[in-house]
Amino acid sequence: MRISxxxxxxxxLFGCSVEKSMNNAEFDAVISKLGNSPxxxxxxxxxxxxxxxxxxxxxxxxxxxxxQAIKQGAPEEANLYLAQGLKVEQKYDEAQKVLDSYLLKxxxxxxxxxxxxxxxxxxxIDELKEKDSYYRVKNLDDINTERAEYSPVFSRNYLYFTxxxxxxxxxxxxxxxxxxxxxVATKGANVNLATLDPLDPIINHIDTNEGSVAISPDGNxxxxxxxxxxxxxxxSEVNLFFTRYRNGxxxxxxxxxxxxxxxWDSTPAFSPDGSTLYFSSTRPGGSGGADLYxxxxxxxxxxxxxxxxxxxxxxxxxxxxxxxxxDGSLYFxxxxxxxxxxxxxxxxxxxxxxVKIENLGKPMNSSADDFGFYQFNLTKGFFTSNRRGGKGDxxxxxxxxxxxxxxxxxxxLVGTTVTKDDAGKEIxxxxxxxxxxxxxxxxxxxxxxNADGKFNxxxxxxxxxxxxxxxxxxxxxxxxxxxxxKTVDRTKLTEFITNVTFxxxxxxxxxxxxKAIVLDNIYYDxxxxxxxxxxxxxxxxxxxxxxxxxxxYIELGSxxxxxxxxxxxxxxxxxxxxxxxxxxxxxxxxxxxxxAKGYGETxxxxxxxxxxxxxxxxxxxxxxxxxxxxxxxxxxxxxxEQVDEYDRFFKDSGNGNR
Numbered sequence: 021m022r023i024s025x026x027x028x029x030x031x032x033l034f035g036c037s038v039e040k041s042m043n044n045a046e047f048d049a050v051i052s053k054l055g056n057s058p059x060x061x062x063x064x065x066x067x068x069x070x071x072x073x074x075x076x077x078x079x080x081x082x083x084x085x086x087x088q089a090i091k092q093g094a095p096e097e098a099n100l101y102l103a104q105g106l107k108v109e110q111k112y113d114e115a116q117k118v119l120d121s122y123l124l125k126x127x128x129x130x131x132x133x134x135x136x137x138x139x140x141x142x143x144x145i146d147e148l149k150e151k152d153s154y155y156r157v158k159n160l161d162d163i164n165t166e167r168a169e170y171s172p173v174f175s176r177n178y179l180y181f182t183x184x185x186x187x188x189x190x191x192x193x194x195x196x197x198x199x200x201x202x203x204v205a206t207k208g209a210n211v212n213l214a215t216l217d218p219l220d221p222i223i224n225h226i227d228t229n230e231g232s233v234a235i236s237p238d239g240n241x242x243x244x245x246x247x248x249x250x251x252x253x254x255x256s257e258v259n260l261f262f263t264r265y266r267n268g269x270x271x272x273x274x275x276x277x278x279x280x281x282x283x284w285d286s287t288p289a290f291s292p293d294g295s296t297l298y299f300s301s302t303r304p305g306g307s308g309g310a311d312l313y314x315x316x317x318x319x320x321x322x323x324x325x326x327x328x329x330x331x332x333x334x335x336x337x338x339x340x341x342x343x344x345x346x347d348g349s350l351y352f353x354x355x356x357x358x359x360x361x362x363x364x365x366x367x368x369x370x371x372x373x374x375v376k377i378e379n380l381g382k383p384m385n386s387s388a389d390d391f392g393f394y395q396f397n398l399t400k401g402f403f404t405s406n407r408r409g410g411k412g413d414x415x416x417x418x419x420x421x422x423x424x425x426x427x428x429x430x431x432x433l434v435g436t437t438v439t440k441d442d443a444g445k446e447i448x449x450x451x452x453x454x455x456x457x458x459x460x461x462x463x464x465x466x467x468x469x470n471a472d473g474k475f476n477x478x479x480x481x482x483x484x485x486x487x488x489x490x491x492x493x494x495x496x497x498x499x500x501x502x503x504x505x506k507t508v509d510r511t512k513l514t515e516f517i518t519n520v521t522f523x524x525x526x527x528x529x530x531x532x533x534x535k536a537i538v539l540d541n542i543y544y545d546x547x548x549x550x551x552x553x554x555x556x557x558x559x560x561x562x563x564x565x566x567x568x569x570x571x572x573y574i575e576l577g578s579x580x581x582x583x584x585x586x587x588x589x590x591x592x593x594x595x596x597x598x599x600x601x602x603x604x605x606x607x608x609x610x611x612x613x614x615x616a617k618g619y620g621e622t623x624x625x626x627x628x629x630x631x632x633x634x635x636x637x638x639x640x641x642x643x644x645x646x647x648x649x650x651x652x653x654x655x656x657x658x659x660x661e662q663v664d665e666y667d668r669f670f671k672d673s674g675n676g677n678r
Contacts, residue, residue, distance in 0.1 A: 046192040050072040067095065076195070079362065083105040086105065107142065107387070112145050154423035155380065159409075160209060160415070163181070167187075168412075171233060173234065174394060179402070180233045183200065183202055184196055200224040200230050223263065232392070234289050239265075242262070242265070245288065246273070260286070261274060262275075278324075286301075299315075300340040307334040307336055311328055312342050313328055314327055332374070333368055334356075335357050346428075348430065349368065351393040352368065364390055373460075390403065392416075398517070400421070401418070402418055427515075429518045431503060433501060434477075436473045438526070448472065449473055450470060452490065452494075454475045459483075464485070465478070481503055487526060493531055531569075533645055535644055536642040538640050539558050549595040551600065562643060566614070574615070574646060576601050576641070578619065579620070579639065590622075593619055598618075601615070615646070
């Protein structure tokens with residue numbers, strides 16, 4: 021073989037080896053082979069090294085490789101990544117120049133939109149710098165090492181966190197040891213290092229990354245992220261696992277059913293009452309990178325009804341590490357909202373039907389990664405940062421909020437689901453699903469009532485809601501509720517925490533075949549059958565009932581009084597019924613679900629009526645259910661009877677990877 025041919029084979033084999041490492045997410049191997057001289061690399065090689073640094077969270081080190089790749093005619097996204105690296109270096113003006121220059125020649129629509137968003141965020145930095153802050157932060161020196169310590173969670177006088185401090189086996193994606201979950205006894209921020217230990221081997225595996233942790237409010241269960249075994253198959257998939265602490269040890273972890281194959285599902289957090297799980301995921305359908313989602317625990321104790329938190333919160337970047345505080349605020353980390361560099365911490369609150377996103381500002385945030393916010397009371401807590409001045413990689417910090425005007429107002433709506441017995445007496449209706457929805461139809465919260473028929477929702481200032489009650493064999497009903505005009509004046513409050521509770525009741529009517537239900541206040545002009553505006557309002561309510569109850573097929577019947585010939589009344593009543601049915605069909609209800617019937621004077625409520633009021637009672641419009649295709653509207657689970665450890669935990673206790 022000639023020398024030139026031999027060198028060609030070596031180069032090809034070397035290139036194939038690097039590309040294989042990149043495809044296998046062995047980023048440290050790529051960096052070791054190509055990460056010395058960007059001037060000697062090809063465009064493709066510089067992009068690989070830049071991407072390897074970026075994907076292993078070393079964006080600053082990617083800068084020279086993206087710079088050289090751009091000179092060599094790199095793909096358009098190199099400009100975006102270079103600007104993001106310069107931002108982390110706090111070279112904000114340079115980052116803006118890179119994006120301004122790129123946008124003059126941008127061709128790729130997706131990259132262009134991301135660059136425009138990043139440029140918008142960069143122009144907000146001066147405003148963020150001027151933000152007043154009452155936070156004080158301090159490195160938790162006693163617990164941090166030169167390795168990574170992150171994602172702190174406090175429960176029952178123990179601080180749980182994730183670290184690779186004692187790892188020996190190397191995770192080839194980052195070139196660092198695999199991570200495990202630890203805990204240490206602590207009083208506030210005062211840790212007892214003598215108690216620091218990794219969790220049981222049933223939780224921590226030597227060849228797997230154990231990630232972020234969520235502890236249930238009662239301290240007896242844990243959901244944590246697990247994955248990334250260093251193999252190509254395991255790189256992109258991180259899953260959430262459940263375990264329970266019983267008899268002094270953790271049970272065998274089981275994966276949650278809400279995990280998605282080939283997706284990253286991580287950074288879990290419980291709501292204060294334990295009924296909602298918040299987490300981040302790269303599953304399809306998100307806004308860009310990782311999005312924030314929530315899931316509810318149903319009456320069988322499984323997490324169901326997974327929902328994206330929406331575009332107001334989720335950005336084109338990564339939105340991760342959610343935390344719900346006692347005052348209902350959502351704290352999370354993001355690199356897609358206006359921030360100082362990588363991940364910044366944000367607070368999201370609802371008011372007036374809108375979500376307000378607030379950057380926590382400095383010193384909580386820096387140009388590095390700041391994430392994992394957790395409060396052990398409303399003014400103190402923990403977070404994670406890999407900012408300069410720390411001990412090495414990620415460090416855990418403590419914070420105190422000294423805002424002198426900090427006042428917490430919690431608004432709650434408590435209610436009861438009821439029905440009537442055969443004697444017309446009001447009684448409790450248990451096991452009913454109640455949803456709290458916003459004006460735009462978004463479901464903000466859900467609850468299944470217990471034996472007492474009670475439900476409890478957090479509501480927010482100056483908002484209007486619909487409460488929707490659902491139960492098999494009962495009509496789904498809506499009831500409106502508003503906090504508009506009911507908000508307390510914070511400036512007049514003297515207490516640190518004020519709770520405002522509203523009360524309501526939802527009446528649920530059973531679905532009874534052939535039982536007539538009168539539609540009040542449907543009037544027609546004398547000898548006319550056209551729909552008047554006042555009648556249209558009542559018919560709109562029937563449209564809503566049929567929309568909310570797609571299982572019912574009804575007859576709409578019209579009745580007259582007896583002050584005209586029988587045939588005339590029969591014809592007029594049919595015309596009125598048909599007119600009402602046409603109105604309902606025009607509003608989008610399928611014609612096969614509703615039938616018109618004219619009864620004339622054949623079913624008088626008051627025979628020999630004398631007064632106009634009595635004639636009016638006879639002159640009525642009714643509907644009745646002809647057919648009902650029942651479904652279990654409370655049960656959003658597949659029809660299997662398998663009971664696992666996860667089910668048993670919730671039945672027993674009654675609870676609702678970076």
